[in-house]
Amino acid sequence: HVQLVESGGNSVQAGGSLRLSCSVSGDTFSLDRNCLAWFRQVQGKERERVASVNGDGVRYTIDRFTITKDNAKNTVYLQMNSLKPEDTAMYYCAARFWRWDCYSESWSAADFDYWGQGTQVTVS
Secondary structure, eight states: OOEEEEEOOOOOTTOOOEEEEEEEEOOOOOGEEEEEEEEEEEESOOOOEEEEETTTOEEETTTTEEEEEEEETTTTEEESSSOGGGGGHHHHHHHHEEOOOOSSSTOOGOOOOOOOOEEEEEOO
16 A cells, blocks of 8 residues: 655745645555656545656646755655745645656646545745
C-alpha cells in the first residue's frame, strides 16, 4: 500500500508564501517511477490540479506555484508564492503508479490512485 501525508498548511497574509510537503511511503514505491501531484478543493467544488511532476521531473504547474521533489527522501513539495485569498483551500497530495504523462493538461483527479488527507491553506 501507499501512504501520502501532507504538511505545511497554515494561515498567511495575502502576498505571502508557503511550502507544502508530501511525504510518500510504501514498500515498493519510488518517486522516480511515478506521477505526483497537488490538488486543491474548496467546499462545493471539485478538486483542481495545481501542479504535477513525473519521474523524470517534467512538471505541470499553474501560475505562482512550483512543484519539486526529492526522490531520496520520498517527498514532494509545493512552493506557493504571492498567495491570494482565492488560494484558500484544502490542498491534497496525489500519486499515480507507473505513469509518465501526468504533465498533460488533460489529467484530472480521476487519473490518480492514491491521496493524502489534505492540509489547510488559508489566505487573508
